[in-house]
Amino acid sequence: MNFLKTNFAGLNLENPIMTASGCFGFGLEYKDYFDPNELGAVLIKGLTPEQRDGNYGIRIAETPAGMLNSVGLENPGIDYFEKETAPLLEKELKVPVIANINGKILEEYIEIAERAEAIDVIKGIELNISCPNVKDGGMAFGANPDMAAKVTREVRKVTKKPLIVKLSPNVTDIAGIARLVEAEGADALSLINTLLGMSIDINKKKPLLGNIFGGLSGPAVKPVALRMVYQVSNAVSIPLLGMGGISTTEDALEFFMAGASAISVGTGFFQNPLAAVQIKKGLIDYCAENKLSNINEIVAYAHTDDGAAYRKRIFSK
Numbered sequence: 001m002n003f004l005k006t007n008f009a010g011l012n013l014e015n016p017i018m019t020a021s022g023c024f025g026f027g028l029e030y031k032d033y034f035d036p037n038e039l040g041a042v043l044i045k046g047l048t049p050e051q052r053d054g055n056y057g058i059r060i061a062e063t064p065a066g067m068l069n070s071v072g073l074e075n076p077g078i079d080y081f082e083k084e085t086a087p088l089l090e091k092e093l094k095v096p097v098i099a100n101i102n103g104k105i106l107e108e109y110i111e112i113a114e115r116a117e118a119i120d121v122i123k124g125i126e127l128n129i130s131c132p133n134v135k136d137g138g139m140a141f142g143a144n145p146d147m148a149a150k151v152t153r154e155v156r157k158v159t160k161k162p163l164i165v166k167l168s169p170n171v172t173d174i175a176g177i178a179r180l181v182e183a184e185g186a187d188a189l190s191l192i193n194t195l196l197g198m199s200i201d202i203n204k205k206k207p208l209l210g211n212i213f214g215g216l217s218g219p220a221v222k223p224v225a226l227r228m229v230y231q232v233s234n235a236v237s238i239p240l241l242g243m244g245g246i247s248t249t250e251d252a253l254e255f256f257m258a259g260a261s262a263i264s265v266g267t268g269f270f271q272n273p274l275a276a277v278q279i280k281k282g283l284i285d286y287c288a289e290n291k292l293s294n295i296n297e298i299v300a301y302a303h304t305d306d307g308a309a310y311r312k313r314i315f316s317k
């Protein structure tokens with residue numbers, strides 16, 4: 001019995017466990033801990049058209065139940081990725097690679113999407129309209145309903161690959177933005193990206209992070225992420241990749257029951273590099289113990305109708 005096999009946004013996956021972009025490098029860095037082919041798919045660090053150095057100064061801060069980051073989309077750029085990284089991934093990964101793409105302006109989003117479309121090893125695109133750490137692009141798109149719709153529409157025109165739009169939690173109506181993005185052709189949504197926060201260095205009496213603000217992730221954001229997955233799954237008819245503080249099987253189960261049909265481990269890797277493989281085993285055990293034939297049976301089970309309506313909307317397409 002394959003309890004975890006699934007199709008997410010058109011991608012056939014051995015299991016619904018992925019990595020959260022930015023927390024798993026470019027797919028091979030954790031090889032000393034476990035075989036990344038154990039995952040359902042690998043979501044790699046955000047790419048931009050140009051190489052970027054990221055933000056100045058301190059970029060990571062620990063918080064009582066998570067961390068703040070203000071990396072600022074440091075990455076080697078799509079040319080380097082295509083020439084140096086893609087061939088390695090082609091050789092080493094049997095599971096789908098999903099590229100997280102970013103731009104400062106609409107034209108850059110289109111450019112990077114066109115480039116990702118042409119790279120074979122990239123099997124899906126996560127359109128990141130939610131990075132809180134850059135002045136141009138990122139959250140500026142994700143927090144504005146018209147811009148979120150527009151960038152999705154334009155990127156959809158240039159890619160046939162599964163398009164997953166990554167939403168920002170730093171909005172008042174995430175379900176409204178989700179509906180607009182769905183209407184423009186997104187195949188799936190990932191949520192949530194980090195919550196905007198800050199930390200103060202009390203000795204210097206100044207913000208700790210060089211960029212002043214950063215994105216909060218880890219266990220602290222899980223209740224917010226769950227609430228948003230629940231709200232969005234009640235509002236759309238496309239599958240959700242749930243993330244935000246997942247580090248155990250129990251966390252993952254909560255996300256499935258809220259409405260996610262796949263999950264990503266992010267900050268959890270930094271504390272426990274084996275978190276994703278342990279979750280995979282835990283989900284298999286859960287299915288066996290609860291006599292489920294597939295984990296999909298509990299997607300959205302926390303909804304008032306036990307998730308029947310949402311599961312019908314996403315699985316009967």
Ligand code: SIN
Nearest residue numbers: 071072073131132133
């Ligand atoms: C970063 O590189 O600043 C993080 C990316 C993101 O939050 O989307």
